[in-house]
Amino acid sequence: xxxxxQARVLPxxxxxxxxxxxxxxxxxxxxxxxxxxxxxxLHLPKAFCPDCHExxxxxxxxxxxxxxxxxxxxxxxxHPGHPTPYTVVVVQLDEHPEVRLLGSLPGRAxxxxxQAMEVWFEEVGDGVVLPQWRPTTVATTxxxxxxEEDGA
Amino acid sequence: MTNHAGRESWQxxxxxxxxxxxxxxxxxxxxxxxxxxxxxxxAALKDAGIDPRDVDGIVRCDMDTVRPVALADxxxxxxxxxxGDTGPGGSGPAAMVxxxxxxIQAGMATTVVVFRxxxxxxxxxxxKGYADDGRAGGGSTFEEFFLPYGMQTPGQYFAAVAQRHAIxxxxxxxxxxxxxxxxxxxxxxxxxxxxHSRTMSMEDxxxxxxxxxxxxxxxxxxxxxxxCAIVVTTAERARDLAQPPxxxxxxxxxxxxxxxxxxxxxxxxxxxxxxxxxxxLAETLFARAGLTAADVDVAQIYDCFTITTLVQIEDYGFCxxxxxxxxxxxxxxxxxxxxxxxxxxxHLSEGYIHGMNHVLEGVRQVRGTSxxxxxxxxxxxxxxxxxxxxxxxxxxxx
Numbered sequence: 001x002x003x004x005x006q007a008r009v010l011p012x013x014x015x016x017x018x019x020x021x022x023x024x025x026x027x028x029x030x031x032x033x034x035x036x037x038x039x040x041x042l043h044l045p046k047a048f049c050p051d052c053h054e055x056x057x058x059x060x061x062x063x064x065x066x067x068x069x070x071x072x073x074x075x076x077x078x079h080p081g082h083p084t085p086y087t088v089v090v091v092q093l094d095e096h097p098e099v100r101l102l103g104s105l106p107g108r109a110x111x112x113x114x115q116a117m118e119v120w121f122e123e124v125g126d127g128v129v130l131p132q133w134r135p136t137t138v139a140t141t142x143x144x145x146x147x148e149e150d151g152a
Numbered sequence: 153m154t155n156h157a158g159r160e161s162w163q164x165x166x167x168x169x170x171x172x173x174x175x176x177x178x179x180x181x182x183x184x185x186x187x188x189x190x191x192x193x194x195a196a197l198k199d200a201g202i203d204p205r206d207v208d209g210i211v212r213c214d215m216d217t218v219r220p221v222a223l224a225d226x227x228x229x230x231x232x233x234x235x236g237d238t239g240p241g242g243s244g245p246a247a248m249v250x251x252x253x254x255x256i257q258a259g260m261a262t263t264v265v266v267f268r269x270x271x272x273x274x275x276x277x278x279x280k281g282y283a284d285d286g287r288a289g290g291g292s293t294f295e296e297f298f299l300p301y302g303m304q305t306p307g308q309y310f311a312a313v314a315q316r317h318a319i320x321x322x323x324x325x326x327x328x329x330x331x332x333x334x335x336x337x338x339x340x341x342x343x344x345x346x347x348h349s350r351t352m353s354m355e356d357x358x359x360x361x362x363x364x365x366x367x368x369x370x371x372x373x374x375x376x377x378x379x380c381a382i383v384v385t386t387a388e389r390a391r392d393l394a395q396p397p398x399x400x401x402x403x404x405x406x407x408x409x410x411x412x413x414x415x416x417x418x419x420x421x422x423x424x425x426x427x428x429x430x431x432x433l434a435e436t437l438f439a440r441a442g443l444t445a446a447d448v449d450v451a452q453i454y455d456c457f458t459i460t461t462l463v464q465i466e467d468y469g470f471c472x473x474x475x476x477x478x479x480x481x482x483x484x485x486x487x488x489x490x491x492x493x494x495x496x497x498x499h500l501s502e503g504y505i506h507g508m509n510h511v512l513e514g515v516r517q518v519r520g521t522s523x524x525x526x527x528x529x530x531x532x533x534x535x536x537x538x539x540x541x542x543x544x545x546x547x548x549x550x
Contacts, residue, residue, distance in 0.1 A: 009283045011300045012290030018297070044294045044418055050410075070316035070425060072308055076363035079283045082302045090312060090420050100421045102301040113319040130300055 008081035010128050017045050020059045025129045028121040031059045032099055043099045062099075064119030066091040066133065069100055071111045091117050091133045103133030111135075162440040167253045168390035168397035169547065171200025171383035172512045177346050177503035180274040181377035188379035189218045189269035190226040196381040197227075201394030202263060205230050207383075209261030211248045213268045213506060214239035223267065234261035240415055241278075242456060245507035246536040247543035250403040252384035262385060268508035269379035277375050281305030282415075298417035306456060307372055309416050311364035314459040316425040318366060321474035325366060328458040329357035331493075332370045332500055334485035335455065339497025342523040346374055347501040371458040373499035380508035382515065391550065398518040401531075401548045402440035406433030407541040419539035426474070428538040430467035438469075441546045445469035448546075449529040450517045451491060452510035454537035455498045464535055465491070468544075487524050495524040507536045511545065518547050 013022035024031040033042040035049035036056040047055050069090040077084045087109040093099045103117070116136040121129050173195025175181070175188050183191075197204045204227040210220035212235075220235035234255045238247045245268065252264035272278065281304040282288075282295060289296025303309065317323045336352040339345035352370065360369040390397035408429035412418035419428075438444055445468055453468075455461040462476045470491050471479035483489045496502045496513040503509060514534035516522040532547040 006285075009288045009299045009302075009304070011296035012287045013296075015290035015296065017292070018290070018294065022296070044297060044413060044421060046413070070312045070319060070420075072311035072315055072367075073365040074302060074308055074311075074363075075361075075365070076307075078281050078305055079302075082283075082304070086302050088301055088303045088308065088312065098423070102298055102303055102420075104301045124300065 004081050004083050006080045008124060009079060010124060010126055011130070013128055017047065021045060022128070024059065024061070025121060025131050026127070028129070029061050030064045030119050030131050032062050032096065033057045033059050041096050041099050062093060063095045065095070065136065066093045066101070066117045068111055068113060068115040068117060073108050087111060089117065089133055101131065101133070105134065159436070159439045162402065163257065164401050164441065165399040165548070166387055167256050167384055167400045168387045168550070169249070169382050169400065169515050170385050170390040170393045170395060170397060171196040171198070171202065172381070172515050173197070173199055174344070174380045174509065174512060175378045177344060177376050177378040177505070178273075179377060181271055185217045185269040185271055185275075185379070186222060186226060188271070188377070189223050189267050189381070192269065192379035192381040193223060193227060193265050193267055196265065196383050199395060200383045202383060204228055207263050207265050208232060209234035209252060209255050209264035211235065211251045211264060211266045212237045213241060213244050213248060215241045215506070216269055218267075218269050223265070234264065240540065242454060242507045243536050243538055243540065243542050245511050245543070246403055246534055246545040247405045249382070249384060249400065249511060249545055250405060250543060253400055253403055256384065256386060262389070264384045265381055266384060267379060267381035268506050270506055271377045272504055272506070273375040273377050275377070279305060279307065279372070279375055292413060294414040294418050303417055306416060307367060308364045309420065310457040310459050311367040312420060313425055313463065314366050317459065317462070320426055321477060323462070323477035325358065326354065327462060327477045327480045328371055329354050330480045330482065331455065331458040331461050331485060332357050335494045335498040335500040337486055338495050338524045339501035342496050342502060345497035345502040346376065347497060367457060367459065370500075373456050373504045374501070376503035376505060378503055378505050380505045380512050382511055387550070396519055397550045398515045399548050399550050401443070401546040402437050403543070403545050404433055404437040404440060405541060405543040406430070406436060408432050411540055414540070416539050426463060427467055428463060428542065430464050430535065430538055430542045430544070433542050433544055434468040437544050437546060443531060443546060447531050448533045449531050450495060450526040451493050451533040452495070452498070452514045452535065453493050453533075454507055454510060454535050455494055455500050456504070456537065458500065460537050461493065464537060468533070468535070487526055492524070492526050495522050495526065510534050510536075514545065514547050518549050
């Protein structure tokens with residue numbers, strides 16, 4: 001893997017719809033927006049619930065475990081801040097299977113369908129923190145705490 | 153419940169494509185997109201036998217750099233009374249034709265040029281993706297959930313779709329390879345195709361460089377400089393023009409539900425990754441036409457990537473959901489096979505004019521003038537693929 005020749009791509013973190021996701025990530029918390037009335041997950045985050053048509057959304061902390069939905073190992077270099085190869089994973093949350101989030105693993109990662117994944121929080125510079133995903137390293141039961149990087 | 157909006161009120165065969173025109177397809181046109189658009193439009197109007205000054209409507213793709221009034225100025229149009237655009241991008245061409253149909257049926261125009269002009273290789277290359285040097289996302293793009301993780305190009309998105317299709321259905325790479333090979337074999341008979349002189353074997357396909365697993369170089373289309381245009385008018389008027397009219401039997405657009413916002417990557421968060429809005433779209437399209445997939449003689453199926461075509465083959469009902477890997481055998485998608493597709497070579501081997509070259513080839517098949525003519529073709533399907541929404545056309549002979 002070659003070294004990056006410029007900074008990696010950072011997200012806008014103060015968007016009115018998605019900002020709270022990244023604000024929570026900075027606290028090492030994984031949050032998803034839900035409709036406070038019908039409990040539907042509003043992800044990607046939006047103000048109004050498409051079922052209730054109410055602006056009653058709430059950000060709630062969710063368990064940081066999931067399963068691999070799909071992936072791709074990127075071999076063709078496009079952005080100089082993201083040297084190839086690397087593997088992008090699409091992870092479906094265990095607790096809310098209708099919610100999917102992306103993660104990235106270095107190199108040609110060995111990934112399997114439905115592989116158990118856990119969240120961790122990556123400091124990517126400029127004060128930005130990304131929720132990231134890696135193969136589950138600790139045996140967990142539904143009662144144990146979310147396996148976050150620093151136990152936050 | 154599927155909403156077949158307009159199924160009862162849709163009017164078949166009232167409008168027609170009266171003319172088609174294209175520029176050469178190249179890696180470096182050396183011309184502006186306005187010049188390319190003008191050249192293709194003049195060719196389409198000449199083909200139809202219509203005086204360019206008589207054009208009164210223009211529809212463009214929302215990602216085009218040429219605006220309708222600019223093209224009207226370039227064509228010497230007396231007075232443009234209707235213009236519009238739709239998309240996004242490649243999901244738009246059939247819907248662009250649909251806008252022309254709607255404008256004509258509503259009495260807002262009589263003679264509508266629909267065009268796409270792009271310096272897609274020498275100018276802005278879509279394959280480079282959406283990440284630049286600044287912060288990514290925000291502004292209702294939702295790209296902040298994708299670009300920072302390295303999901304940055306259309307090829308990477310479609311690779312994740314292809315991987316999921318393989319997970320769910322065991323789809324082998326050879327099925328994708330046969331799509332690429334069908335396009336290439338058709339291009340080998342089409343002198344206008346950029347890959348006219350280059351053959352492709354399965355060995356060539358499987359040996360091509362992996363760009364984003366499981367997609368290889370030959371799963372990707374050809375970034376291209378060029379333009380395509382058509383002329384839409386009433387079926388009645390088309391009968392008196394230079395070419396045999398090609399009737400618009402039906403046209404449809406569809407978003408499906410729970411489509412997710414944004415342009416492309418958010419589609420990975422839809423309930424299904426391997427079936428798209430092309431599925432409800434096909435239901436509306438065929439219901440309006442009074443036809444089924446079994447009636448289709450030849451299809452131009454949008455192919456920015458091979459997997460794009462494979463998913464649509466299932467969504468349009470040419471095989472069972474998940475069954476494309478079995479359906480696509482040697483020759484299936486070539487002239488003489490059960491579903492001849494992309495008979496000009498498609499985006500994969502003719503050129504990427506963002507879905508408009510597919511409309512032109514769909515017309516040629518009904519006229520009987522394709523370089524890969526399907527004998528006796530009566531029903532010609534043209535698709536413009538998701539995400540986010542999609543659109544499609546069914547063309548028939550008069």
